Amino acid sequence: MEKNKYKQIVKKYTPKENRLFNGIIAFLVGGLMGVIGQLLLEMYAYFLDIPTTEAGTFMIITLIAIGALFTCFGFFDKMVNFCKAGLLIPITGFAHAMMSAALEYKREGLVTGIGANMFKLAGTVIIFGVASAYVFGLIRLIIFGG
Amino acid sequence: MTIKYNNVYINDVATVTGPYEKKGPLQGYFDKGYDDFYFGTKTWEQAEGKLIEDAIDILLSKIGKTRFDINLHISGDLLNQTVASNYASASLGIPYLGIYNACATSVEGIIIGANMVDKGQVQNCICSVSSHNNAAEKQFRYPVEYGGPKPKTTTFTTTGGAACFITSNSKGIKIESSTIGTVCDMGIKDAYHMGAVMAPAAAETIYKHLTETKREPGYYDLILTGDLGVYGKKILKEYMKVEYNINLKNYDDTATMIYDLDMQPVYAGGSGPACAPLVTYGYIFSKMQKKEIKRVLLVATGALMSTTMVNQKLSIPAVAHAISLEVIE
Known part of the structure; x- marks a missing residue:
């Protein structure tokens, strides 16, 4: 059989993913994450009496801690699997990626296991995050003058 | 062969x-x-x-x-x-x-x-x-x-x-014949769609076995593929019909039998080298020993997948081997 003809058969029997439903869930959960982040930020700023820039760092650390802790408890993967980009795109996704890799390789030693593999998934985010920050920073500098 | x-x-x-x-x-x-x-x-x-x-x-x-x-x-x-x-x-x-x-x-x-x-x-x-x-x-x-x-x-x-x-002692289930499959690559690169990767290999091996032994699919009480899953099973049936004009009726796939597809979080079904033998040795053999079914063609399917080669944008080859199992009369 021709490869193209076969690809058509495969396409015929491959189920469609529920993109709209997934999108709505991710939109709602992602929005909720934003609300939670904002609440945390306001709370830190109000109760600790610190500027919002500093409260922002506190908020990010809190969300990372929650993401990492929930991953270790073993139920966050099921939440992420359902909410998809709603939990993966916020900072919780980053914490989840690092923590799950660390858990996976803990039996292979501190250096050769956790150290070497913790950034297996999250490393990509850092590399391209930093690289795109440079690119967009440069664009901003050229167009808006900084 | x-x-x-x-x-x-x-x-x-x-x-x-x-x-x-x-x-x-x-x-x-x-x-x-x-x-x-x-x-x-x-x-x-x-x-x-x-x-x-x-x-x-x-x-x-x-x-x-x-x-x-x-x-x-x-x-x-x-x-x-x-x-x-x-x-x-x-x-x-x-x-x-x-x-x-x-x-x-x-x-x-x-x-x-x-x-x-x-x-x-x-x-x-x-x-x-x-x-x-x-x-x-x-x-x-x-x-x-x-x-x-x-x-x-x-x-x-x-x-x-x-x-x-x-x-060679006549006890248990007879292995009547076997067909060694060829590696088949239909250009599928999706590592999350193994059924599509393996279905052509399974179809080819089933067809070769049937022609080389001069048998009809109806000769077997059950033709059983390894781990094509819910969608791979449909693809195989269509492939057999389009390519070889064979209508598979007495056919099932162990991937769809080992789990409760509605209640367990297994997506399209089971896979892995243990899937086909677990179902065959456990469930099918007990049915054969009760003589509910007498002839089974077991076609184990393997996606020869390597993450390295998939990352290099190559398609995934697959192979399938068949054995014909019979109840001792």
């Missing part, structure tokens, strides 16, 4: 499963089931070795022999360097052949063993396979605790170990 055997029999079998298979619809048909993924070991890889050790222990006690009575042990699994088989065999002290054909390993092993027993090169042999869900996820996909979304066509690697004892 189809090979006929005069006197080769699977005398006895043993099956060990993990928690999901233990709770599945075939739960009563397995010899032993674990409730966790470690089985008293420290890692998933070691746990997978334990599955083979357990299966062979159970098999030896069933046939009433010690490991010193066994001439040959043929074993394979999914892990890199087939470590589960290697480490399990290290404690056995039986002459050992380690093999790999992904999820077609079970039938590959039986074909090698059956040939050697048929020619009288060995008196008997044990063929074993294993797969472990978490160990496979770790090696081929993402960390187990990572909840990245998966498409509906994803299959769920079976946790289990299976072993069978092959001799």
